[in-house]
Amino acid sequence: MGLTAPRTPTVLAVDAGNSKTDVAVVTAAGDVLATARGGGFRPPAVGVAAALDALAEPVARAFADAGVASVTQVSACLANADLPVEEERLAAALRERGWGASVEVRNDTFAILRAGVAEPRGVAVVCGAGINCVGMRPDGRTARFPAVGRISGDWGGGFGLAEEALWHAARAEDGRGGPTALARTLPAHFGLPSMYALIEALHLGHLGQDRRHELTPVLFATAADGDPVARSIVTRLAEEIAVMAAVALTRLDLLAEETPVLLGGGVLTAGHVQLDDAVRGLLAVRAPKAVPRVVTASPVLGAALLGLDRLGAGDAARQRVRRHWEPPAPPAA
Template sequence: MGLTASVLAIDAGNSKTDVAVVAADGEVLATARGDGFRPPAVGVGPAVDALADTVTRAYDAAGVTSADHVSACLANADLPVEEEQLAAALHARAWGASVTVRNDTFAILRAGAAEPRGVAVVCGAGINCVGMRPDGRTARFPALGRISGDWGGGWGLAEEALWHAARAEDGRGGPTALARTLPAHFRLPSMPALIEALHLGRIADARRHELTPVLFSTATAGDATARAIVARLAEEVTTMAVVALTRLDLLAEETPVLLGGGVLTAGHTLLDDAVRESLSARAPKATALVVRARPVLGAALLGLDGVGAGGEAQDRVRAHFEE
């Protein structure tokens, strides 16, 4: 029988996967990085197969063959039924004696919080929010896009900017500098040229996310339409946080609101200030904190929570990743 670690922590996002093998005293025995985790695109089985190489490399480097507990924070684990399916698939791999699967937003929350208590809002390609208390209560949203009531995220912001710019160009909407700055990013002369390039595939759909920083720079330069889009995102972030705080009876308590994802960690002053101002008005006891630590830290801390590790072990794993 091979050696056993305390926790196998997995943070698997759409673009990359991070794995950490952690001993009972919080020592990080090994880490590994792999490709993205996309069950909706390839299916649960193949997606978990793709994790196997990363986990195997981490276990080999650590000199262990399994763990007491697998703490997996996974992208696309948006519904309880998806968490159950993924947990069953991971358990079948026998990587650990027990398995807990959560949405990857929980990793951001735990990475930024001193204890499993608070709310996290993540704005990357999409937008999501979760909250938790030490007693196990959680608050969350489906986060499936517009069909579940979501607005925001880098992809949504780019589409909103394109919508306003197109209408400014043809007269259906008011003027906005976005009609000039968006096509200029791709070295195109006009919105009609950009629309044609996107429609005909000369510019890949995946490159639309490049327009999100253009939106923010245009807003910073003073464009009213771009600023209104940024203000709406700030309200969406605040609304999700306040609803989660309310569900968990934390609105009247001093509670951290952790902000993660590429959009919220990029240092957009206009957005940052608007979020803090709005949150201060609607949840005065909440404190907004930007989380830049690797989310696998959160998965590791949740795993240590699960095996009852003490504060020294948690401090040790946190120090490893924060250094």
Template sequence: MTRTTRMPRTTRMSLPSVLAVDAGNSKTDVALIAADGTVLGTGRSGGFQPPRHGVEAAVDVLGQAVAEAVAAAGLPAAGPGSPYAARVSACLANADLPVEERRLADAIGARGWGAATDVRNDTFAVLRAGVDEPRGVAVVCGAGINCVGMTPDGRTARFPALGRISGDWGGGGGLAEEALWCAARAEDGRGGATELARALPAHLGHNSMASLIEALHLGGVPHVRRHELTAVLFAVAAAGDPVALSLVHRQADEIVAMASVALSRLGLLDEEVPVVLGGGVLAARHPQLNDRITTALTALAPRARITVITAPPVLGAGLLGLDAVGSPAGAHEKLRTHFG
């Protein structure tokens, strides 16, 4: 559900239509967009992590990208009652629950960047970037995993996407953890043999899982490097290792489950409808993953049109903003052309 805040009518004439914000855990992209879809300026800043840094500090990070976009557009600094755009369209990581969307909409709205502020989870940006109208389902499998759906009448389908406590499995981080678990048990005899027991430690410069486990536990390997192990898992699976392949297949089945449930909730399971796949794991187009998704989802939703999206999600945030202000189709196409 979108959360919207409004501020008093601006005194500035001829505002740009949309200040689009796409904020993920690792980076934030902002685009200032005119009514005809022209991109007037863009900006980039760091990751958006309210759970770690607090809401106000996280919004400060957004503000750095906003300031860069405004400067690139040649606009003067905003003052009280003088926002940068008619509407802020913000698609944010960590906006997973309605209460989080409300808090973030209030915090961003208080900055005065737009005459109105819409806040959604960042998966909606991926979905809108991959469809011609606000109708369809998207699954993102990057560092984590999430799924959303929408229809033009405003209905949505979504999941809390809070990890195992909300029933989620996988994503790049989750796959790396599962691969380590299987490799550890293979080496000490509790689990079946797998090439992962050799390949994972070798990738990080160790000669055994025991050595790698010690390094991970004592901080000898930076936590961020664990995500590299997802690519190792897929390479081992591609070579035919049954344990690695079982993890990849389970990830595919989880993605199909999320997409089919979202389609069912929106009454789209039997209709011709786009299903957009996004995020680094899916954008890599591993055949063992993506082909299984296509086969299984087509069996459940025969008319679904499955695509992989690689356009920047800030495009989707911008399109959602143009939808909200009633821009003509030509503006949407101009914005798509800008982002390639």
């Protein structure tokens, strides 16, 4: 099939994370013409041009499968687009690619939010490698945080949790801190006999820095076994999630209204009972009208829905595209 200009309004939906990218071509009627997957989107590591070159590969496959050369609307939800100025720069770079007549770039947390709500109204907190929170209203108002690490007041995320666990475990072993089972469980995960051996392996590069994220599930398992230090770290994460959501709701004047609070990212979708219960308990105090819910749908659905919002698509189109990605409901008991 040759590539042509789209006969009907279409959306190129992009959800580009640090580890993988999903793209889809969707019509204004909600029909999914093609999908494709690519690698991670990391402009800070490789530069904007190289990151877009990598993105071009799955886009080209999706365009070829859909039989189009361009679309009406590019709706791109991108990791590392943490500030509005970064969204603007990435949108300008995407326009130069000529993939669509109009381009809108948002932080990838907006994809999680839009995937979890029937209309663009609510708050999402995402906790994966890092942590972020955004909110939106149908009138276009948004609430967000810079979310670029400790310099912007952030705490949490998989890497932050692993770092905190290592800190407590190191001090427990050498006597600067109180006892914690983390001093045993963290090195044991890598088959090492002590925290000293783990510190040495990380410092000398025998274990790659990217393997630190493996310690986050170890932290949660140690907390589930009752270790007080590990449990205190999990509680602190729950407090951070609740306060971010409450602040976003306040900024959007939604604190007094029943409003969905969507929870996404690997840490928040893993089913950690202590964390889940603590988040819900804290939200009940800080934001009693909040309705917390874990988002399991693919974030590219959110990017597609944001694009359909831009095209003014109706409810039937949004429901059709949602059925393509949302997991089927479990059978009744």
